Amino acid sequence: MNVFGLSIRSVLRKKGKTILLLLIIFITSIFIFAGWACKSATIQTQNEGKQAIGASFRLEENEANRHERMEKLSKEIGEGKSGSAGGYHKEQLESGEWQVWGDNSFETLLMEDILKIAEVDGIEAYNITTANTVVNPVNFERIEDKDMDQSSDQQGVSLRGNLRMELDFDVQKGNIEVKEGRMITPEDKDVCIISREIADLNGLQVGDYLEFNNWKDRESSTIYKAEVVGIYDSINGITPIMYGDSYRSENIIFTDLSFPEKPEGNEGSPLYQYATFVVGDVDEYETVKEKIQAVDIGWERYDFLDNTGMSDTMTENFGELEKMSLLILILVCVSGIIIICLVFLFWLKGRVHEIGIYLSLGRTKFSIVRQMLLEGVLVGCVAFLLAAAASPMVSQGVVGYLVDYQTQMQAEEEQLDAGMVSSSMLEDDRAEIVGITVEISGEVVFLSGISVLGVIIIAIALSCISIMVQKPKEILSRMS
Amino acid sequence: MLEIKDVMYHYKSQRDKVILNHISYSFERGKMYAVLGTSGSGKTTLLSLLAGLDVPVEGTICMNGVNIMQKGLNEHRKENISLVFQNYNLIDYLTPVENVRLGGKEDAMSLLKSMGLDEIQSRRNVMQLSGGQQQRVAIARALASNAPVLLADEPTGNLDEDTANEIIAIFSELAHEKNKCVIMVTHSKELAQKADVILTLKKGVIVGTEDIA
Numbered sequence: 001m002n003v004f005g006l007s008i009r010s011v012l013r014k015k016g017k018t019i020l021l022l023l024i025i026f027i028t029s030i031f032i033f034a035g036w037a038c039k040s041a042t043i044q045t046q047n048e049g050k051q052a053i054g055a056s057f058r059l060e061e062n063e064a065n066r067h068e069r070m071e072k073l074s075k076e077i078g079e080g081k082s083g084s085a086g087g088y089h090k091e092q093l094e095s096g097e098w099q100v101w102g103d104n105s106f107e108t109l110l111m112e113d114i115l116k117i118a119e120v121d122g123i124e125a126y127n128i129t130t131a132n133t134v135v136n137p138v139n140f141e142r143i144e145d146k147d148m149d150q151s152s153d154q155q156g157v158s159l160r161g162n163l164r165m166e167l168d169f170d171v172q173k174g175n176i177e178v179k180e181g182r183m184i185t186p187e188d189k190d191v192c193i194i195s196r197e198i199a200d201l202n203g204l205q206v207g208d209y210l211e212f213n214n215w216k217d218r219e220s221s222t223i224y225k226a227e228v229v230g231i232y233d234s235i236n237g238i239t240p241i242m243y244g245d246s247y248r249s250e251n252i253i254f255t256d257l258s259f260p261e262k263p264e265g266n267e268g269s270p271l272y273q274y275a276t277f278v279v280g281d282v283d284e285y286e287t288v289k290e291k292i293q294a295v296d297i298g299w300e301r302y303d304f305l306d307n308t309g310m311s312d313t314m315t316e317n318f319g320e321l322e323k324m325s326l327l328i329l330i331l332v333c334v335s336g337i338i339i340i341c342l343v344f345l346f347w348l349k350g351r352v353h354e355i356g357i358y359l360s361l362g363r364t365k366f367s368i369v370r371q372m373l374l375e376g377v378l379v380g381c382v383a384f385l386l387a388a389a390a391s392p393m394v395s396q397g398v399v400g401y402l403v404d405y406q407t408q409m410q411a412e413e414e415q416l417d418a419g420m421v422s423s424s425m426l427e428d429d430r431a432e433i434v435g436i437t438v439e440i441s442g443e444v445v446f447l448s449g450i451s452v453l454g455v456i457i458i459a460i461a462l463s464c465i466s467i468m469v470q471k472p473k474e475i476l477s478r479m480s
Numbered sequence: 481m482l483e484i485k486d487v488m489y490h491y492k493s494q495r496d497k498v499i500l501n502h503i504s505y506s507f508e509r510g511k512m513y514a515v516l517g518t519s520g521s522g523k524t525t526l527l528s529l530l531a532g533l534d535v536p537v538e539g540t541i542c543m544n545g546v547n548i549m550q551k552g553l554n555e556h557r558k559e560n561i562s563l564v565f566q567n568y569n570l571i572d573y574l575t576p577v578e579n580v581r582l583g584g585k586e587d588a589m590s591l592l593k594s595m596g597l598d599e600i601q602s603r604r605n606v607m608q609l610s611g612g613q614q615q616r617v618a619i620a621r622a623l624a625s626n627a628p629v630l631l632a633d634e635p636t637g638n639l640d641e642d643t644a645n646e647i648i649a650i651f652s653e654l655a656h657e658k659n660k661c662v663i664m665v666t667h668s669k670e671l672a673q674k675a676d677v678i679l680t681l682k683k684g685v686i687v688g689t690e691d692i693a
Contacts, residue, residue, distance in 0.1 A: 001578060001581045001582060006574075009573055009574060009578070010573055013573040014573055353569065353572075354571055354572075356569070357569045357570070357571060357582075358582075359533070359557075360531065360533065360557065360563045360565075360569070361557070361558070361563075361582055361583060361621075361625075362554055362555070362556075362557035362558025362559070362561070362625075363554075363558075364554050471533075471534060472533040472534070472553075473528045473533040473534035
């Protein structure tokens with residue numbers, strides 16, 4: 001009778017031991033599956049994450065440079081003197097205190113700089129977003145919380161201009177959706193998109209006109225009209241940038257790029273807060289970044305946020321996830337080896353009798369170890385098939401748990417970083433980390449199979465060392 | 481045929497306690513030997529050395545004039561030796577037929593039939609057989625290899641008198657009709673009388689050789 005025949009008979013006829021081993025290898029296999037699936041899911045998430053971010057760059061004002069410019073212009077005006085220079089204004093109040101502020105020309109991103117970057121080879125599209133500008137609603141009512149104290153509020157609505165509304169970060173993020181009408185394009189002039197709440201409150205429809213003027217001079221300032229071309233629904237809402245109903249999500253009205261400056265009383269002097277540049281080919285991201293950095297503009301004036309920075313944050317977090325997957329794999333494999341090894345050692349103790357008989361019949365120790373290995377592999381094959389059937393569910397659960405853990409860790413880190421980094425951008429990232437799918441691909445099955453086989457072979461080989469080092473007579477004397 | 485020459489054996493851990501003290505003897509085919517002796521006299525150790533399960537500290541064991549170490553102990557056990565133990569030593573998850581097939585290529589069913597087991601008994605689990613039947617299976621397995629030497633360690637120790645006599649009769653038949661060399665370790669002087677030659681061991685030395693024939 002050959003080794004295979006003996007192994008089959010041993011496995012089939014020693015049911016208790018076989019079921020115990022089957023259970024152990026099944027559990028080990030499940031976790032090995034989960035580990036490999038988790039690793040593969042991680043990579044998938046990273047890629048998807050990068051696509052979701054859209055491989056874009058963002059330009060915004062550098063706060064430190066703003067202060068430097070203010071100091072410089074203040075000196076230009078003169079110590080202890082009121083006056084204006086380069087969009088910077090300094091005025092001594094009656095109380096003796098100084099009031100300083102920058103107008104739109106001082107605060108804005110420069111259009112010529114934005115256009116230079118937009119012309120860089122590899123930039124597929126770009127968007128400019130104005131600062132939220134509070135204006136007075138002339139012929140409609142805003143949404144208000146009547147119970148709130150509105151005394152310090154400007155009693156207005158916020159206008160946000162966009163060159164291409166589809167690239168606005170709240171649209172990209174899925175916080176709002178234009179369900180009626182259309183979005184704003186670069187060709188538009190004097191158009192707006194209002195919230196469903198404002199539309200319902202005022203009975204407004206697409207095609208109606210809204211009127212706005214300066215909130216500081218509600219009675220006599222020029223009124224500007226904008227046609228309603230769309231109505232948006234809030235999905236997650238827009239995070240208000242300041243306290244007060246003027247900034248509440250429902251009162252944000254999207255307009256074409258040049259509209260907000262008009263009712264504010266600054267026509268011809270826009271306040272561009274952000275510029276976003278979308279890279280056409282994600283794989284060219286780094287090359288495009290280098291080209292942008294080579295553009296001859298006054299970079300000291302800007303913060304250039306490359307999304308690689310944010311991707312890196314994600315990669316770092318999901319790199320941690322990958323490390324955790326690897327750790328799970330190592331832990332499962334090592335514990336699997338130890339447990340199976342111990343089970344086999346215990347099992348071999350009960351099989352001394354059988355081993356002694358084989359030795360007395362002239363079988364070599366190698367042949368006996370081969371039989372043990374074959375038995376383990378046979379049971380392992382069945383356990384592996386069962387684990388393969390159950391693995392999608394278990395793997396999804398394990399990956400879900402790890403992602404939740406990582407997301408929680410990321411959130412905690414962000415809390416610690418609060419006030420140190422641009423929170424809105426980080427929120428963009430976090431929103432994209434949902435919906436991870438775990439696929440048990442052929443590669444995962446193959447790698448899991450190899451791992452399980454390795455665990456079984458190592459465990460059994462280790463446990464069989466005791467057979468290899470003993471003399472046949474010692475084994476036979478243990479028999480008796 | 482199977483010869484021990486000046487064999488000395490002691491355990492590694494107890495060098496001062498000699499188990500076999502420079503003994504020599506030559507076993508022939510066609511004869512049945514009984515090795516008698518008290519506990520600790522070295523009977524089982526002698527059997528282990530003859531079976532190639534262990535090696536002597538000094539001296540040699542030769543099979544047909546060739547040192548068994550030269551050919552390899554596994555090969556020696558496989559080709560020359562059949563072992564029958566007191567506690568039968570059958571594989572518990574195999575049937576009698578399958579156990580006999582472990583021994584060699586001889587027709588297992590015929591061997592079992594010649595040992596008095598029918599087909600139904602031969603195909604049930606080996607642990608469901610009686611002690612005598614299990615020992616018959618063990619002997620059938622020993623015969624399956626067609627080895628010239630049959631070593632039996634207290635083969636009737638667990639059997640009743642009638643069954644023991646039957647087993648001894650089988651051994652005698654194997655020696656005389658199948659021309660095998662049967663070496664049987666036993667405590668029983670009565671059973672030993674049924675052998676052709678009785679070797680008496682005392683404190684590792686052969687103190688007596690009695691040729692019954």
